[in-house]
Amino acid sequence: MSVAISSINLAKNFKTYEKNPGIWNSLKSLFHRDYKINSAIQDFNFEIKKGELVALLGPNGAGKTTLMKMMTGIIVPSAGKLSVLGFDPWERDKEFRKKIALVMGQKSQLWWDIPAMDSLLLLQKYYEISDMEFKRRMDELTTLLDVGSKLHIHVRKLSLGERMKLELMACLLHSPDIIFLDEPTIGLDLMAQENIRKFLLDYHRKHSCTMIITSHYMADVEALCQRLVLVMQGRKAFDGPLAEFTQLLGDTREMTFIFDKPISAQEKTFKDYDAVWSPDNQKVDLLVPFPKMRDLTSQILRDFPVTEFSTEKTPIERAMKTFMKNNTHSLQNQFATLNK
Amino acid sequence: MLKAIKNIFILYPSIYRQLFNCALSKATTFRTSFVLIIIMDLIFYASTILSVDVIFQHVPEIGPWNRSEFQFFLSFMLILDNLHMTFLSENFWSFSLDLKSGALDYTILRPVSPIFLTFFKSIRICTLFNTPLVFGLLFYFGHKAGVQPHSYIWLPFLIIMGFLTLALIEIGISLFMFWSVEGNGINFLRMQFQNISRWPDFIFDGLARKILFFAIPVLMVGTPPARFLLNKSDYIPMVFQAVAVPLLLFGVKFLWDKGLLRYESASS
C-alpha cells in the first residue's frame, strides 16, 4: 500500500478552565471550576503517501503538535478515523512503535546527565537492534551528522545544535519508516539550522522514508518540503505543493525601493500594496501584482527620489502572513455559521 | 507465548543491564550525592532501630514480640527499604516530572512496556553499598530472636514477595498522578503508606487494621514474611500475600490503561 497516513473527519477536544487572580477567586476555585471545551482539531481530512516530505505549518496553537501526537499514538482522537502505516496509532502496537520515530525540538529524549552514547546504547536495546546493524547505523549517522567527538560528552554540556544532531541520530537508529519532526530547528543558529536541513534532505533522498515536519521557520519549509499542509484554528486551510501556495495570492512580486530621504508612509502611491517601511522610512517593501509592476515602477521613479530598487518573487513568509491575515477572518466566519 | 518468554529472559534483562550502565554513568557524575545518600540511609537505619530500642528500654514486649523479634522485623523492612531506594524510589519523582513536562511521550513511543520503563528506569547505585549492612542486621537480630539458619532458605522468596507487594501498592498510588494536576502531592501520600508499612500489623486494630491489610494492603508487605520466618506455623498471612500480588498486578495494569487514556501531553 502506498498510503502512509490517512485521516477522515479527525477531531480532538481538550478541557480547560480559567483561573482569575486574587484571593477571592483562588478560594472560589478550591470548590468550583468553570470548564471550557477547546477544539484543537476539527474535521481534518488528509492523506500522505509513502516517501513524501510534508510540512505542517500554522500559527501557534493551530493544532499542529496535536495532530502529530495523534499520528504517533500519544493522544487519542475524540472523533474520526486515523490510520498510520495501516495501524490505528492509539493501539500502540509494538510493531507500529518500531516503525515510527518522533523528535521534538523542545523536549529532549536523551538522558541529561550522562554521555549520549549511553542513551544510544539503551535505544539499541529498546528497538532490539543487532550489534552489527547498530554499528553500521552508528557509523553512517555519525559521519553524516559529524558528531563523532560529541558522543562521549555529557549531554547537558553540549550546545543546542550538537544536541539536536544527537537527537536526530537517536531517532534514526532503528531505521523508522515514518519520521515525525516537531520544530526540529527551533532555537538553533543559522549555521546549525542549515546543517540539520541538509542532513534531513540527504537522509530522505537515501532512504525514501516518509517525513512530517512542523516548523515556524520558512527557510525550513522552503528547503525541505514538497508539500505544505496549513493548519489554522484546528482546520486544514491549505494542502498542496509549495509552489501552488505562493501562487495563491496571484502572481505578485516583492518590490523594494530605497530613497535618499525619508518618505511619508501616508503617501497614496504605496497604500494598496501592503507596504512595509524601514524605521527610517527610507526603504519600503511592496507586494505588487505582476500586471501593475511596470506602471507602478515608472510612477515611483518619477515622483520620488529613488536611489535603488529591486524585484523578487514573493517570499513565502510574506505570502503566509497575508494568507493568514486574509483567511483568519473568513475562517472565523465559516466557523460562526457552522456553529449556529 | 514464545515471544513473551523471550522477552522476559532475554530482552528485558538486556534492557535492564543497559539501564544499570546508564545509572552507573550518572552516579559517577554526582559523586557528592553518592556519598551523602549512603550517609542519609545510615542515619535513617540508626534512627529506626534506636527509636524502637529506646521503647524497649521501658517495656519488655510490643504485641507478641520481644526486642529481638521486633528488631528482626524492622531489619527485614530495612532490607525492603534498601531495595526500594535502589530500584524504585527515584522513578516516582521523575514520573511526576515527566507527566508535567510531557516527556512521558517518549516513554510511550518505545516498543517496550511503558510501565516497566516508567517505574524501573532509574536505579540508585549508591544505596547498594548499604545492602550488606541491612542483611547483617537481619541475621544479627535473627540470631538473637532464635531464627534457625535453615529458615533463611525462604529468604529470597520472601524478600521478592515483600518487595513486589510494596512496589505494586506504591505504583498503584502513583498512577493517580494521571488524575491530579500537580503530581507531587501523590508522592507524599505514597510515602505515608510506605511509613505505615514499616510497622507490624498488630500495632493497628479494628477497622484500621482491616483496611490497611486488605484494602490498601501495606501491612501485607513486611509482616507476613517476618512472622513466617519467626514461626513457620504462622504461614496464613503469607497465603494472603501470595493471593494479593497477582490481584495488585491486575489493578496496576487497569489503572495504567485508564490513566494513559487521560494523559493529554503538555502542549508544545
Next chain:
Amino acid sequence: MFFINVQKWWQTIKIWWGQQTAYRLNFFLQVIGPPIVFFCVKASLWKAIFNGIANQKGLDISSTVINGMTLDQMISYHAWAMIVGFLSQGMGSFDLSNDIRLGKISTYLIYPFNFWEYHTAGFLAFQTLQIPTTLLSLLVFSSLKIIALPAISNFILAILVCFVISLFWFSLQYFIGLLAFWLEETWIMRVMINIVTTFLSGAIIPVSFFPEQLQQMLVWSPFPYMIYWPTKIFLGQTESILFGVSILIFWTLIMGFINTTLWKRGLRLYTAAGM
C-alpha cells in the same frame, strides 16, 4: 519609605499565598497529611504497647504507667506534638534551593527587594496559612477529649514559644537551601536533618524516655526545645521557659550568622561562575 517597604512585603506575602495554595490537593497531602498519619501511627503504637503491658500485669489500662506516663497522657503528648509541628515546622520558603539552582536569584539581585526578604515573606505567609489547620486540630482533639485546653496564659506563652521555634526552623531550612550553591541535590541534607530532628526532638518518643546521658547532652542542643519542651508547656508544665527560649534564640543567631556567611560565599561563586 517604611510604608512602601511594608507594601512590598504585603504584596509578596499575597503572591506566596497564591503559590502555596495553587495546588489544593498538594497542600493537604504534603503539609497536613503526613503529621496526621504520623500521629495516628504513634497513637496506635502506644495503644498496642500499653494494652500489652496492661494485659500482662492484669491491670486496668488507665492505671498502667510507663516511665511515668499513662496512655492518655502519651496520646495527649503526641496530639500536642502534632499541633506544635503545625505551628513551628513550616515549609515556608518553598524550594529556595531551586531558586539558586535555576538561577532565579539573579532577579533578586536586581529587584529592590532582597532574596532573604522574599523568602522570609514566604515564611510569614506560610505561618499564617497554618492557623486554620492548627485551630481545626485543636477543635477536633479537644472535642474528642484527647487534649485538655490549657489556661489562657499558658496557651499564649506556648504560641509565642512556637513562633520562636518556627524562626529557628526557618533559619535551619534556609541553611539547607543555601547549600544549593555547592550541592546538586539538597533534598538529601534536608532528609538527613529531618530524621535527626524528628528523633532527637521527642517527636517519636518523649525525650524523657531517652537514656540519661543522652538527655544531658541534648540540653544544650536546640532539639528537645523543638517538640518536647513546647509540648510540655501546652500540657501545663512551664518550668525553664527563659532557659529554653534563650537556647533557641542562641541557636537561631548561630544559624543566622552561618547563613549570612554562606550567602556571601555562595554569591561570589554564583556571580563568578555565571551559573
